[in-house]
Amino acid sequence: GAVVSQHPSRVICKSGTSVKIECRSLDFQATTMFWYRQFPKKSLMLMATSNEGSKATYEQGVEKDKFLINHASLTLSTLTVTSAHPEDSSFYICSAVASGRAGDTQYFGPGTRLTVL
Amino acid sequence: AQKVTQAQTEISVVEKEDVTLDCVYETRDTTYYLFWYKQPPSGELVFLIRRNSFDEQNEISGRYSWNFQKSTSSFNFTITASQVVDSAVYFCALSEAKGAQKLVFGQGTRLTINP
Numbered sequence: 001g002a003v004v005s006q007h008p009s010r011v012i013c014k015s016g017t018s019v020k021i022e023c024r025s026l027d028f029q030a031t032t033m034f035w036y037r038q039f040p041k042k043s044l045m046l047m048a049t050s051n052e053g054s055k056a057t058y059e060q061g062v063e064k065d066k067f068l069i070n071h072a073s074l075t076l077s078t079l080t081v082t083s084a085h086p087e088d089s090s091f092y093i094c095s096a097v098a099s100g101r102a103g104d105t106q107y108f109g110p111g112t113r114l115t116v117l
Numbered sequence: 118a119q120k121v122t123q124a125q126t127e128i129s130v131v132e133k134e135d136v137t138l139d140c141v142y143e144t145r146d147t148t149y150y151l152f153w154y155k156q157p158p159s160g161e162l163v164f165l166i167r168r169n170s171f172d173e174q175n176e177i178s179g180r181y182s183w184n185f186q187k188s189t190s191s192f193n194f195t196i197t198a199s200q201v202v203d204s205a206v207y208f209c210a211l212s213e214a215k216g217a218q219k220l221v222f223g224q225g226t227r228l229t230i231n232p
Contacts, residue, residue, distance in 0.1 A: 002164070032218060034219070034220075041227075042224075042225075043208065043222045043223065043224045043225050044162075044208070044220075044222050046219060046220070049219070091160060093160075093162065095162075095220075097218055103150055103167065103169055103214070104150075104212075104218050105152075105164060105167050106152075106164075106218070106220055107164055108154070108161060108162035108163075108164075109161070110159070110160060110161040111160040111161060113160075
């Protein structure tokens with residue numbers, strides 16, 4: 001149980017285009033999902049909290065107009081990188097929160113490697 | 118503010134050796150959760166364990182064991198009889214018990230098990 005998928009796993013795009021990344025919880029419902037960015041050999045940097053049915057909450061320094069987040073259902077959140085530039089190239093990882101009696105646990109997707117040419 | 122420190126940036130051992138990954142945390146919350154995740158070269162973070170602040174019992178799962186010491190704010194992870202497949206980056210993380218459930222990650226420890 002607690003499987004999270006991401007699509008696509010890898011994308012290469014031209015500068016100026018927009019890219020949409022999907023994050024799905026496959027066997028549980030997630031009111032809350034998170035989007036992270038990870039640079040090579042670095043830790044995960046939280047970008048935003050995605051809440052089902054409401055606006056995402058962005059971390060300080062993350063441009064909400066640049067990184068659009070939509071959490072339309074309890075199993076799907078999407079991150080759209082708008083007008084992508086080479087500096088947006090990174091590894092993007094989502095997580096979904098599974099709630100249990102003992103507490104909440106974040107389960108992570110396999111990540112999406114974005115390369116902007 | 119919450120903070121997680123993994124002082125060991127890289128560790129390299131020979132297969133079958135035991136290895137301990139250190140994790141020290143800071144928080145003002147009285148109730149919180151601690152986690153360990155494994156990130157193999159494929160990139161996906163794999164959940165290993167969650168421990169709440171009220172449960173200081175050490176846990177063992179196969180070759181993995183965790184030592185939670187509230188007195189020293191540490192949550193160390195030991196791999197016994199290491200194997201090449203254990204090679205990965207390991208992250209320790211902390212979250213508050215209520216609210217946004219955000220995780221604060223340590224910088225990660227890159228573990229290399231050599232045959």
